[in-house]
Amino acid sequence: MNLNQRRRSEIHLEEMLLLTAQNLPEVEVKDNYTILKELGNGSYGQVLLAMNQSQGNLMALKFMQKNITDLQVFxxxxxxxxxxxxxxxxxxTFGIAFQTDSHYVFAQELAVDNLFSLMKPQIGVPEMAVKRCAIQISSALEYMHLKGLVHRDIKPENILIFDRECRQVKLTDFGLTCPKGTSVESLSENLPYTAPEMCKLGASDRLIVQTSLDVWSFGVLLFCILTGYFPWNSAVPTDKNYSDYTKWHRSSRIFQLPMQWKVLTTEAVEMLRKMLVPEPTKRCTPNEVMNCLKTPWKSHLENKNQNTSRGKLDNSNYLGDRLDNKNIRRRAR
Incomplete structure (x- = not known):
């Protein structure tokens, strides 16, 4: 995308924001929707399954609390x-947005669940399902990046599934999304998916957002769903697994990868190596996964071990113990 195209996209977004702000009606939820159950919740608010009473169709309504959500963020x-x-x-996303006394609300289509629900600790997700996810997430990110937008919050909870085999998955949750080139502050918490350039920001530092942030998070996500482990807890030098990885990345002839990587094939490791480059300007694009689809990603050793204990691996990165980010909701400041 050239500068003129990006500017046109920014102007279009600005016009949408202004128009929506001027036409955000106040709605009494109980008079227009039948709430059936809660689909998810976090510090931002709730996502509820609702039926539109006038049309009878089901949808997901995302409620964002006014007392902690700026109107412009919504x-x-x-x-x-x-x-x-x-x-x-x-x-x-439907063209339905409104406010109540306490919440801002908008409507989206329903999914079966999110990718997190398929992940088996220490095992991950079947390889074919991982590859289907990889193709679709890559396509979604490429589309966003061509529009000059960076997601900034790629993780399994933000990948919605429409079937258990991942034949249809969709990227969601654009609360942290911003145009490429935006200056942002550090996040309140560094997750395993957070790129190292974000992790090293001080409280008063700022970072110019680039699409390479999404490539890093995408690579970590693929590792997690392939193995059932985090590659590290946080991409900082004090994290032993991350430190070991960076040493290997600099000189694989001298240093070995942490044990969690041993379940991946050489081809899968090389693919992730191109995505998980500590230097952001040297990372590949999301469509790198398309070059590796015809090769196995999980080693035959991994298949033999699926029904046996894998306790020799570093359990500090065990998904079952730590991967519970459903209540974490971070907002761009």
Missing amino acids: LGEYCISLILAAHPCIIG
Whole structure:
């Protein structure tokens, strides 16, 4: 995307934000929707399964608390979701946005669950399902990046599934999404998916957002769903697994990968190595996964060990103990 195209996209987004702000009605939920159950919750609010009483169709309503959510943040997530919804691998967003006394609300299509629900600790997700996810997430990210947008929150909870075999998955949750080139502060917490350039920010530091942030998170996500482990707890030098990885990345002839990587084939390791480059300018693009689809990603050794204990691996990165980010909701400041 050239500068003129990016500027046009930014102007379009600004116009949508202004128009939506001027036409955000106040709605009494109980008079228009039948709430059936809660689909998810976090510090931002709730996602509820609802039926539109006038049309009878089901949808997911995302409620964001006014007392902790700036109107511009809500409008940004809603309008970006609308802009991206045309892509088949990005969650559909309806033209329904309103406010109540206590919440801002918008509507999206329903999914079966999220990718996290399929992940088996210490095992991950079947290889064919991982490859289906990789193809679709890659396509969604490429589409976003061509529009000059960076997701900034790629993780299994933000990949919605529409079947248990991952024949259809969709990227969701654009609360941290911003245009490439935006200056952002550090996040409140560094997750295993957080790129090292974000992890090293001090409280008063800022980073210019690049698409390479998404490539890093995408690589960590693929590692997690392939193995059932985090590659590290945080991409900082004091994390032993990350430190061991960076040593290996610099000189694989001298240093060995941490044990968690041994279940991956040489081809899969090389693919992830191109995505998980500590230097952001040297990372590949999300479509690197398309070059590796015809080769196995899990080694035959991994298949033999699926029904046996894998306690020799570093359990500090065990998904079953630590991968519970459902209550973590970070907002761009």
